[in-house]
Structures are given as C-alpha cells and as structure tokens.
Amino acid sequence: MKKNSIKTVILLCVFSIVLFTGARASAQILTKNRLIVVTDIGNEPDDFMSMIRLMLYSNQIDIEGLIASTSVHQSTKVSPELIKKVVYAYAKVQPNLLKHEPGFPSAEKLLGLIKKGLPVYGMEGVGKGKDSEGSEWIIQMLEKKDSRPLWIAVWGGPNTLAQALWKIKETRSETAAKRLISKLRVYTISDQDNTGPWIRRNFPDLFYIASPGNYYNATWSAINRVFSGANNEVISNDWLEKNVQEGHGPLGAIYPDVAWGMEGDTPSWLMLIPNGLNEPERPNWGGWGGRYEYYKPAYDPKVKWIVPLEEETRPFWTNAEDSFKPYKAGKWGLALVKDTATYKGNHVTLWRWREDFQNDFAARMTWCHKNYKDANHPPVVKLSTPERITVKSGGTFSLDGSASYDPDGDGLSYLWFQYPEAGTSNKSVIIFPENISAYNDLKAPEVDSPQTVHIILKVTDKGMPRLSRYKRVIVTILPK
Incomplete structure (x- = not known):
C-alpha cells in the first residue's frame, strides 16, 4: 500500500471515530421521550391545532403512534384522515425544518404511525372482541425492546388505551403485565369518556396525570384562557394570525381559527420537550405543561359533569397550586423587576410559562419557510x-x-x-x-x-x- 493511501485510511478512521463519539455524546445529552397520541380529532379545531404544533417538535420527541379515537363529543366516528392532512402539510415543510435542527422524521414514517381506534363510545370499546389497530399498536410499542417509558397523551376519550390495558391483563402473565404497565406514562385531558375512571380503578399502579371533572377547573385549560397577570396577547386571534396562520407556509395555512379554545390538548405533551426545565418523570417539579401533585382528588356527589363523576379509588397526579409573582421589564436600573401582584392557583402552574412556549412555537413556524440565518x-x-x-x-x-x-x-x-x-x-x-x-x-x-x-x-x-x-x-x- 502506498504511503498516501495509508495516510488516507488513517484519516478516515480518525474521522469515523470522531463522528461516532460525537453522535454518542449527543445521544447522551438528549434522550427523546417516546409518545403515542390518542385523539378525537375532528370533534373541534383544537386537536387539529395541537397536531400541527406537535409536528414542529417531532425531532425532539419520538412519536410512535397517532391514533384517531372517539370521545363524549364525537362518539361514533374516528377521523384519521385529518391526521393525514396535517402530515401531508408537514411533508412540504420538513426539508426546510431540517435546515434549523436535525432529526425531523419523514412524512412517510409519520403516515405509517397513524392508526384507528373503534368508532364507539367509551366502555363499548373495551372487552373481548374489541381490539382495534390502535389498541394493538399500543401493545406492540410497549413490547418493543426499548427501556424508555412510553407516554400516552390522550386528547379525547381513552377507550383505545383501556382496551390495550384490558387485553394485557387478560392475555399476559401477571409478571409480564406488571412489567408492561410499569413502562406506561399517561396524561389524559380530563375524562372525555367513561373509561378514564375505569382505568384508574382497575390499574392502581399506572402512572396517570389528569384533572378530572369540569374542564374549567383543569390545569390544562390555562393554555387558552385569559387570566390576570398572564400574557394574554400571545393567545389572541391577532397573534395567531400574525405568527402562525398567515405567511408561514403550508402548516400555518391549515391552522384553523379558534372555536372553543386554542390547543386545549397541547399541555399533554409540552412537558416532553427537552428545554432544561421539563422533568416529565417528576410532575411535581413543574414545567411547560404545568405542575401536578400525587393525591386522591376530593369527590362531591352534588357536582355533575358531561362524563359521570365517581369517587376515586386511589391517588394519581392531578392539580397543584403555585404562588407566582411575574417579572417585567424595568425601564431604568434593573432590567427585570418583580410585579407587585402575586397570583395563586393550579392554572398558574401552566400560564406562568405561556409567553415562553408561545414564542417557541412562533419561532418554529418561521423555520417552516425561512433560512437559518433569517430565523431565531x-x-x-x-x-x-x-x-x-x-x-x-x-x-x-x-x-x-x-x-x-x-x-x-x-x-x-x-x-x-x-x-x-x-x-x-x-x-x-x-x-x-x-x-x-x-x-x-x-x-x-x-x-x-x-x-x-x-x-x-x-x-x-x-x-x-x-x-x-x-x-x-x-x-x-x-x-x-
């Protein structure tokens, strides 16, 4: 072998080692969270909005399933075609997103993750003969050789998840079932069918985050409600038009106007974004998705709701309160000064970060159509x-x-x-x-x-x- 050839081989080996080491170091720095979404998309625009935002973080979260389901608001149909519509729009901007950060998956990969639950309501979809491609997919992803927990973000009714749990309990050994269930992390946007309480009652060891009862009192509702002390401008219709809908490419063009509320389902996965604050395994530490504590919620039989309420049988992660004094820009002297007012409540745990995560969303929308040097x-x-x-x-x-x-x-x-x-x-x-x-x-x-x-x-x-x-x-x- 000639001297120059030997030198070339050595340089190539060194380069390969550097690349391998760098990739390994990056993997250690960023361990992506696994996520399956169960959504009653089509019920109203907010699921569609949340799906659009999720596409912009698909390089930072390992999306492993997008399952169309039912809910109390949409009890007899599922709409996987609406998930596909979002992914088709994402396909047009994915090459530009890759100019800003690596790892955005192909549209083909995401399309392969779209599954259907049964088009039936709640417990009608749980039991023998009630399997669906959605429930089977959850089990398949749980059984995959992956040591990371599997997060299930439920934007509608959780009966597809309930069926997966029912089948695991019926068909696996007690040891195997316990092992699989220990890998699950569930966040449900309140209870949108009657399987949420059933899951909590029958799987007492399941990691579960929820705000049962009235949506108005739920922590997640702070993403789209007007509060004293919060930055309410960043959830306004004018802000959405300027920063998301208009002039931001195909994903922005299909982002619908608000009907009931903007992106009520997004808090179910905001804590999975690796921003240095979020610690999803520690809901009581607080983060972009709010803060939650582990206890059994109180039950009042006089309270009525669209899904029948019942007394909880065990504790789980639910509403927690923060006491928060915002900072504001100082005109002279200190650049940041504390506000004079203090705000307290479970909604505070989420809206205190609202300006940060909305600005992040706006920046990623610009990534859809701008070059690296022209974006933040x-x-x-x-x-x-x-x-x-x-x-x-x-x-x-x-x-x-x-x-x-x-x-x-x-x-x-x-x-x-x-x-x-x-x-x-x-x-x-x-x-x-x-x-x-x-x-x-x-x-x-x-x-x-x-x-x-x-x-x-x-x-x-x-x-x-x-x-x-x-x-x-x-x-x-x-x-x-």
Whole structure:
C-alpha cells in the first residue's frame, strides 16, 4: 500500500471515530421521550391545532403512534384522515425544518404511525372482541425492546388505551403485565369518556396525570384562557394570525381559527420537550405543561359533569397550586423587576410559562419557510457549577451560568429564581439582583432536617421572537 493511501485510511478512521463519539455524546445529552397520541380529532379545531404544533417538535420527541379515537363529543366516528392532512402539510415543510435542527422524521414514517381506534363510545370499546389497530399498536410499542417509558397523551376519550390495558391483563402473565404497565406514562385531558375512571380503578399502579371533572377547573385549560397577570396577547386571534396562520407556509395555512379554545390538548405533551426545565418523570417539579401533585382528588356527589363523576379509588397526579409573582421589564436600573401582584392557583402552574412556549412555537413556524440565518433559535444554557449541590445549613454555594451562549449570536438575558413548590423547603435563598449570570457565596437557609431547594436559571435571547431555555439546580441542604 502506498504511503498516501495509508495516510488516507488513517484519516478516515480518525474521522469515523470522531463522528461516532460525537453522535454518542449527543445521544447522551438528549434522550427523546417516546409518545403515542390518542385523539378525537375532528370533534373541534383544537386537536387539529395541537397536531400541527406537535409536528414542529417531532425531532425532539419520538412519536410512535397517532391514533384517531372517539370521545363524549364525537362518539361514533374516528377521523384519521385529518391526521393525514396535517402530515401531508408537514411533508412540504420538513426539508426546510431540517435546515434549523436535525432529526425531523419523514412524512412517510409519520403516515405509517397513524392508526384507528373503534368508532364507539367509551366502555363499548373495551372487552373481548374489541381490539382495534390502535389498541394493538399500543401493545406492540410497549413490547418493543426499548427501556424508555412510553407516554400516552390522550386528547379525547381513552377507550383505545383501556382496551390495550384490558387485553394485557387478560392475555399476559401477571409478571409480564406488571412489567408492561410499569413502562406506561399517561396524561389524559380530563375524562372525555367513561373509561378514564375505569382505568384508574382497575390499574392502581399506572402512572396517570389528569384533572378530572369540569374542564374549567383543569390545569390544562390555562393554555387558552385569559387570566390576570398572564400574557394574554400571545393567545389572541391577532397573534395567531400574525405568527402562525398567515405567511408561514403550508402548516400555518391549515391552522384553523379558534372555536372553543386554542390547543386545549397541547399541555399533554409540552412537558416532553427537552428545554432544561421539563422533568416529565417528576410532575411535581413543574414545567411547560404545568405542575401536578400525587393525591386522591376530593369527590362531591352534588357536582355533575358531561362524563359521570365517581369517587376515586386511589391517588394519581392531578392539580397543584403555585404562588407566582411575574417579572417585567424595568425601564431604568434593573432590567427585570418583580410585579407587585402575586397570583395563586393550579392554572398558574401552566400560564406562568405561556409567553415562553408561545414564542417557541412562533419561532418554529418561521423555520417552516425561512433560512437559518433569517430565523431565531433558542439559546444554549451551560452551567459552570453543578446542577446538584449539597451544602450544610447556613453554608454558602455558587451559581454560574455565564458559559451560556446563543447560536445566532444574540445577546442574552439571565433570570435566576427559586421554585418553592418544587422543593421541600419553604425557606428562601436570597438571590439579588436576579438578572446577572453568576453568583458567589449564596447562603443556604437554616434547616432542622435535610431539605431541597430548586433554583431555575432562565436564559432568554434578544432575537425575535425572544426564546428561552433553562437549567434546574437542586440544592440539598443538610442540618449542621
């Protein structure tokens, strides 16, 4: 072999090793969440809207099924053709999306994931002989050799999921059934048929997030309702027309006008986006999809709803409250100042992030038709201090996010704040001013027993629209 040929082979080997190592490192940094959607799409425009938004995050979430189902609002038909309509529009913009981030799946792959549940209501679709391609697909994906949990986001009635669970229980050994069910993570948009309570009653170990009862009281409803203290402009019809519907390519062109509410189903998967804040396995830590705590909801037999309510038999993840004081831009002096009002409630856990996730949506809509240099991309948040810190009561620790950067070269704004409800301590770590990149000698509060404090770093770029990413630092405080 000639000397030049040997050199070429060596260079190729080194290049291959670098590529392999880089790919491996990326996989370690970003482990995608697996997701199957069960949707009563066609009932009203909001499922269709949520499906459009989901396409824009299909490179950050492993979509493994899109199942058309029924609900109390659409009890005798399923509409897989509407899912296909969204995917066909996505096919036209997928090449442009790949200019901005890698990993957007082909339309052909997504079309192969579209399945149908039975066109019947609730428990009519559960039992012997009630299998559907949707319920069988859920079981097939559960049995796939993949150690990651499988999230099921139910936008309508969950009877397709209920049938899959019924069959697992009937046809698998107790050990096998327990193993499969332990891999499931379910978020239902309230109860939209009578199988939700049946699932919770018959599968007490199933990981389940829901706000049973009146939609108005549900955490997810905060995505599209007007609240004092929230940025309501970013859910207005004018904002949607400007940032989504008009001049943003084929996906925007089919985004319908609001009927009852904008994207009521989107909160079921917002927590799966890897933004540095979301921790889907920890619903009580809070994130873009809201915050939830594990308990058995109270039952009032006097309350009536479109789906009959019944007393719950076990705890699950449901509505939790945050107490939140928003920040606003300061005209002089401090760039960020706290509002004078404090807002409290379960809806707060979601709408507090509304401006961030709506801006993110708007940016990705521009990716559908603009080149990389003409669009905005989220900043990269990097800490020079650990994400897990242990300190003794009254001791000091440091926080440093100054290594963060923006891929577009935009300037950055920093905001550090404690998320009290996510930790176990009700005592505060004093961070002031909150908008600088690093701190030395922050003092841990005095505690009598081991406690945790969650501190969030939010980094926002100065592009248009302004995009935010986060890091969560968990400080464990030990008594002296």
